[in-house]
Amino acid sequence: MKLLTNAQKLLLLLRRQRSSRTTTVQAHDPSAAGQPALTSAQLDELEKNVELRHHRNNVPLIRKLIEASVRGDRSVEQQLEEELGQLPNATHPRLLDYGDQPRELAQHVQREMPLKPKEFSELARALNLYRMDHLGNYTGHKSYYLTGHLATLEQAIIQYALQSVTKHGFRLISVPDILPKEVIESCGMRTEGERTQVYKLDTGECLSGTSEMALAGFFANKVLPEEELPLKVTAVSRCYRAETSGLQEEKGIYRVHQFTKVEMFAICTPTQSEAELEEFKNIEVDLFKQLGINFRLLDMPPCELGSPAYQKYDIEAWMPGRQMWGEISSCSNCTDYQAKRLAVKYLRASDGQVQHAHTINGTATAIPRLLIALLESYQKGDSVEIPTVLRPFMDGQEFIARSKRIPETKLVKFIKAA
Template sequence: MKLLTNAVRLRPLLLLRRQRSHDTKTARALDPPRQPVPTSAQLDELERNVKLRHHKNNIPLIRSLANEAANGSPDILKRLQLELEQLPNETHPRVLDYGEEPRELAQYKHRELPADTTIKEFSEIARALNLYRMDHLGNYTGHKSYYLMGQLATLEQAIIQYALQAVTSHGFKLISVPDILPREVIESCGMRTEGERTQVYKLDTGECLSGTSEMALAGFFANKLLTEEQLPLKVTAVSRCYRAETSGLQEEKGIYRVHQFNKVEMFAICTAEQSEAELEEFKDTEVDLFRRLGLNFRLLDMPPCELGAPAYQKYDIEAWMPGRKMWGEISSCSNCTDYQAKRLGIRYRRSSDGQVVDAHTINGTATAIPRLLIALLESYQRGDAVEIPTVLRPFMDGQELITRNKRIPETKLVKFIKA
């Protein structure tokens, strides 16, 4: 509790307040406001949070800048503000003692699976049914690329429509978003665009490909002043997501970790008093989505080291993938409190006293297509066919089974020889 109390007191030091410009397209960093220089005791508290979350530790540099800032140099103060901005969000006190392992909150079992000896892995099933291609694409579309064909491509669209129907029934409004975003928006959402370990694709123009529609949805509200009566404001989007993934782990082969994929994302703007309840609603919506799909899955409460920079707390959902014999993450939802809103200038006017305050933001994955396809095909395989979950059949003209695709010819590697 002491950590939480100190963290709340230190919040102005954790996050850089952005001055509000008239440009609502991007959250542009102007001259930073003059914040009080953090004390040594405050920096000790911040460093404990940084280490707890396994974040990059820039506290030694901040200490040095804080000492130099005593003379009030504008350049030093600006550098100090920028370094403070790189610190991670506060950490929910519930997860402080989790160590490095998540807590399993629940397991949901909806299907009896056949013996392990008869279960095939996704790529084996999809290739046998001529519905998928990932081999020999390195010199064509790049590694970690893939084609979905025939009924598997139709199943992808069915999942998207099923998810949209579900989330819009919970009050989410659909927005179509761009895939190309300013670097400032992506970094304000908590994803670094520079450095060796960045997952962001950068364009020659200086802009970036969006890693998730959460970023575009958050950017849509940059520098917006809302009324409290408008909150919680819930939106959803279907988008292509781009990730410069580099994993070579055997268990993450195939379409488990790819450079681009489709996803249905949920995003909400709310008050500080609403944010924890909103996160629970996101979590319950996701659980219901996968329950109705008939998957076996589990709900995890994530430890500090798995929260990234922006999340205050996060739930993950992992489905059992019987062909791979592993749990695989298919969804998550996070409460980012005011971490993103401060950087993007998303504020609202409080009804009680008219004061303008920073909003809170919540995000969650309704469906991330590739991993969900793995879980579905491996769980619903029936010999030489795949059963279609009942809730998806209305979006596939009542079709009950996926069988071998005979309409699209099988593809083979062809060597091009120069004359």
């Protein structure tokens, strides 16, 4: 952690000196400002971490830029700042020998699977609850409609998740879907480049990929009393991802451009963050136990961690219609990665010093994939049983049968004039 802290301090120094016009040589001389510079050995460790996580950071370039900066070349400062800002978080020591495979920590088998399960799209179409075909002309690729009781089921899942997490002390916040790109990048998601998942608007702002970003931005540039930590909040929002996939197993609503998610987010002290991550994980496990689906808990290897994550747990549900495990939830400890970029701090009670906080995030429910797991697992012939915990949010309804209220839509290629 100290190594990444030095890199982050160097990044903060660059930002300060760009505004205060102090010289680059002074800023990178440890004896001049009492601030650490990155040594060659430390850069070697950073490069090992980048390789371990399969990231594409250019550490050799960072070496050259640091050398030029120390020599007093101010023209490289912005490029160096950008390169340092793209480095991933440190990696939890527990994960260092995982290789490229996750560790399965638990598998929860709670119900027998149907003998001849239908895949979600086939089942939802048969019940007239869903439409994804022929939408390209006016809603774009990877769009969908949920209708009838399937739309009601979506709302029931949201209310169930909110009721569950608020019992654990999470406070509900309604968040914006449009954010400055600086907030999104500070949270660890790139907004530039060929492989970005971010939708950019003509104004220069972006559509939020998850409410984690808006929740983190809400606390930017704030100093919180230590007595208030951990501070836990939750939000329901639409999430926008400019990603696509041609994989057969990810067809239908498994990977889409917009979906609804209930997100959990916490700000805490460094000594609280690992315990908070365990609480997030336990909340998620209990949510899916109550829903009665078959799922497994995974401890993810370094190569599966996004830039902000120090460690991460994934939950995958068994989707019998697809005969595959599909990710439905995750939670991550981002330590001070996001907090330093957004200046989220707390006032330490013991000595009154201001310190950077740690942030934790987790998915309570991501609707489309959870709908796949529920419908494929609970199908019974020509109907779908509703999980017991969701029935209070659907007026006690126990089954979903074919809907006849929503008219079926068909593609008309030609209309002959009378």
